[in-house]
Amino acid sequence: MKLQDVNYICKLIYESFHIPVIFLNEHNHLEFEFASQTIKNPFYTSTQDLLKQFQLNHEHYPFPLLVKSEYYEHYFIIQVRNLNQYKGMIIVGPALPSELSNERLAALVNDMPVQKGLVEKLVHYYELLPRTSNLKFINISMQMYYMLYQKTLDPANIMLKNIEAGEHIVQIEDPLTTISQKRENVSFHHDFIYEKRLFQYIKEGRKDEFLKVFKLSPDKGELGVLSKKSQLRSSKNLAISAITLATRAAMEGGLQHEIAYTLSDLYIQNLEDLTNMKSVDLFMEQALSDFADRVRKHKHQRYSKPINMCINYIYTHLYEDLTLTTLANLIEMHPNYLSALFKKEVGISIAEYIHRTKVDEAKSLITFTDYSLLKISTILNFHDQSYFTKVFKKYVGVTPKKYKQNNTESV
Secondary structure, eight states: OOHHHHHHHHHHHHHHHOOOEEEEETTSOEEEEEOOTTOOOTTOSSHHHHHGGGOOOOOOOSSOEEEEOTTSOEEEEEEEEETTEEEEEEEEEEEEETTOOHHHHHHHHHHSOOOHHHHHHHHHHHHHSOEEOHHHHHHHHHHHHHHHHOOOOOHHHHHHHHHHHHOOOOOOOOOOSOOOOOOOOOOOOSOHHHHHHHHHHHHHTOHHHHHHHHHSOOSSSOOOOOOSSOHHHHHHHHHHHHHHHHHHHHHHTTOOHHHHHHHHHHHHHHHTTOOSHHHHHHHHHHHHHHHHHHHHHHHHTTSOHHHHHHHHHHHHTTTSOOOHHHHHHHHTOOHHHHHHHHHHHHSSOHHHHHHHHHHHHHHHHHHHOOOOHHHHHHHTTOSSHHHHHHHHHHHHSSOHHHHHHHHHHHO
C-alpha cells in the first residue's frame, strides 16, 4: 500500500462526509491532515496537543477502533499496515452524535471546569462539529476499511471487538445481602421498539444480542433529558432509569429478587461516584449486560454441562438447520443417549426445544423488523411457510399473520 493511496482514501472520506481525517506515520508524526481550519477545540493549543490522546501501542487491530474523548467527541481509528508491518494510523473525527441537542450541549458545557472566557468558544466549537448517528459513523469506518483492505465487516461485530479490545469499565463489588428499598416508576425514554428489544434480551439472558442492539442505537428517537442544568446529572439519571428497568427484566427472567435488587443498589451507588459521562455510559453498559449474563447463568445452573452446551449451540446457530445428530457430534455423545438426557433434564425433546426457540425468535423478528413472514420462515430454516405457520400456531396459539396484526395494533 502506497502513501499516496492512503492520502487519496483519506481525502475521499473527508470530502464525502466533511469529517476531519488525520494520518500519523509509524513514528506518530503527523503526515497529512484534511480538516477545516475553523473547527478547533479551544482546549488544545495545537494539533500535536490534540494527538497526544491517540498514542496507542502498535498491537494489531484488524477493525476500526471507536474512541470517545473526554469532551464527548467521537473518533474512529484504523491502523495502516503493509505486509503486516505497522505503517501508521488514520484518525477520523471529531464528530458528535446526532441526538445531541443544543439544550444538552449547554448542560454538557455546564459540567466542565471551563473558564468563563472559554464557554462561548467551546459552545461555538460544538456547533461547528459534524453530527452523525453512531450507526452511520460505524458505516463510514467500514467503508474506509474496505477501501484500504478490501475486507467486509459487520457493524455489530465491530462493537463487540471494541469491547474485547478493552474499554475501561469501573468494577463493582459482588452483591451483598442488603435488600433493596422501594423502586419508583421510571422510564428509559427512548424509541419504544428499541427499548423493548433491549430489555427482552436481558430477560432472556442473551448478553451478546443485548450488546449488539445496545451499541447500535437507532437513528430515531432521543434519550430523555433528565436534568436541564447538568448533562452529567442527566446521564446518571438515565442510567438509573435503565438499571431499574433492567432489574425488573432480570427478575422476570428468573434472577432471584434479592440478588437483583442488591445488584441494583450497588450499581446505583457506584454510579454516583463517577465524574464524567464517558465512564457513566460504560458503566451503564456493563451493568445492563451483567444482568443479562446473570440471567443466563441462572438458567443454566439447572442443567448439566452437555445440555448447556447444546442449549448454547442452539441459541447461537438458530438460523441454521439444527439436528440431533449435529448436537450429538458437538458433545461427542450417542444421539439416543443425548435425546434421553435432554428430555430428562429439560422436560421436552430436543426437537420441541428447537421449535420453541425458533418460534420465540420469529416473534422477535415480527416485532422488531419489517421482514416478511416468508423471509422469517426462510432464514429460520423452516422447510416451507405452511410448516412454519403450523409450528408457530402450535406454540403461540395464533398464526404468524395474526400475531403480526395483534402486535402492530398494540404498538
